[in-house]
Amino acid sequence: MRGVRLFPFLAFCWLLMEPAAEVRAELVVVVNARCGVAAMTRNEVVNVFFGRNRQFFNGVEAQPVDMPDGHPDRARFYRALVGKEVSEVNAYWSRQVFSGRMQPPSKVNTTEDVVKWVTSHPGGIGFVDLSKADARVRVVFELTP
C-alpha cells in the first residue's frame, strides 16, 4: 500500500529532474494564421493570457482561449510561462472577477477544441502541443520548460 502511494510521488520527482522535453512534447502558443502576428515575446504572451493587454501589436483584438484545471496542459503552460501553479493563476483571476475588472478567457476541453477556437476567431490565441499545430494556425511562441 505504501509503495503504491509512494510511486506517484517518485514519478513526480523524476519528472522534475528530467528535462521535460524528453518526457513530453513541447508546448507552443498558436494564433489564427490570418491575424497578422508572426512572433511574440514571452511578456507579450503573458500580457494577453492575463488580460493586461487585449490587442495584438497591429490592433487586432486578442481572443485567448484557456483549458480547464483538470487538463495537464494548463498546468504545464502556466508553469513554463510564468512559473506559477494553477491555484495561483486561479487566485489572480478571482481578484479580477470579484473586483469587477474583467472575466477570464473562455475555456475549452481538448487540444482539438483549442485549434478550432483559434481558427474560428480572428484574434484567436491558445496553447497546444507542437505536434498539434498544423497549417491552420501559426506558432508565435515556443515554451522552453
Place this chain on the structure above:
Amino acid sequence: MLLIALSAMAQSDSAFSLQGFGTLGVARTTTDNVEFVRDLSQPRGIGKEWSGLVDSVLGLQGSWHLDPQWDVVVQATSRYRYDQTFYPEIAWAYLKYDPTPNLSLRVGRLGTEFFMLADSRWVGYSFLTVRPPGDYFWYLPFYSIHGADAAIAVPLGENVLRAKAFYGRSNGQIPLADEQWDISGSPMVGGFLEYQLDAWQVRASYANIQFKHDLPISAVMQKIIGRGTTSAEAAFLATRNTRTHYYSVGVVYDQGPWQAQLMLNHIEQGSNALESSDGGYLLAGYRVDQVTPYLGYSWVRSRQDVKPLNSLAAYVMADSHSDQHTTFLGMRWDVAKNLALKAQWDAIRGDSTSIFPYRQDRRALWNGSMDVFTMTMDFVF
C-alpha cells in the same frame, strides 16, 4: 431602472454566469482591553475568545456577457457589517462597456480601487495573507460609489501602462460607538497610473472624498460624559464639507514561486476630528509546492495637526490616534482546487495611545501590544 435593464438583458441571447467566493475564518487576540476589527466598517470586534465574526464572508456574482462589448454584473456579499448583522448587500451592480479591447467604461454601483487591492479586500482566495494588512487597510471603510469609471491599458512595447479614473457618490455607513456616521452622498474622485514591466507592477494612486455629514460625536459624547457637544466644539470637530485626501504608491513583484509587495500611503484629513496618517507594509512569500509561507511588516502612525479646542475635543481627537507596527507570519496551503487554508500570527506592537483601529477600548488598561491568531478557509466557486 437597473431591474428593467437586467430583465431586458436576461431575455436576450447572452451568456450568464454565476460565481462565488467565501471565507470561513476564526481569530482571537491576546487581550480584552480592545476589540480587534478587520476595518472600521465593523462595529464590534474580537478579544481572547475564538470568533468567526471579523473575517467570514460569502459573496455571489452574477454576470451577463451580452456581447463582446457589453456586460452587466451584480455582486452580493454577506459579512459582518455596520449594523452588527450579516445582512447581505449589493456590493456592486454595474453596466460595463468596452468601446475598444483596451478601454473599459463602467457605470452603476462600483468598487473603489483608491488603494491597490482595495476592491478585492474580501476575496481571501485572491491573496496570500488571511486579511489585507491592517495597518494599511483598516481605516478604509469605503467600499463603493454610485458613479462611473474608465480604465485604459496602453501597451508600450512589452510593457503595459494602465490608468483608471473614477467619480461618484459614496455609499454606506461607518459605525462609531453605537451610532452611525452616514457617508452616503459624499462625492469621491480618484484614479491611478500603473506600469507593468515584466513581473513588476508599479502604481501611484490618489483619491479624495468630501464628507457630506458630520460624525455623530454629540450623540456619542452624550453617552460617555453625559453631555453633547457645544456649537463651538461641533464646529471645531466638523467633518461635513471637509475633504480627505488619499495618496499611495505600491510595487508588486510576482514571478515563479516569489510574491512580494511594498505599499505606502499618506492620508491627509480635512477635519480636526481625524488625525492624518502615514502607513505602509512589506510582504514577501515563497511557494514550495502547494504551500506558501510568508512574512510581512506593516506600520501606521498618525499625528495631531492642530491643538485641541478643549478637553472634549482632545478626547475625540485622541480617538483617531494610531501609532503601531505589526510583524506578521503565516502560511497559505492550496489544499485542493479553488480551496486554500491559511494560518497567520500578527504581533501588533504599538503605543498605548494607538486606539483608532479598535473598538470598545479600555484606554486605561490598553498597553498597545497584542497578538492575533487567525485561521481561514478561503474558496471560490
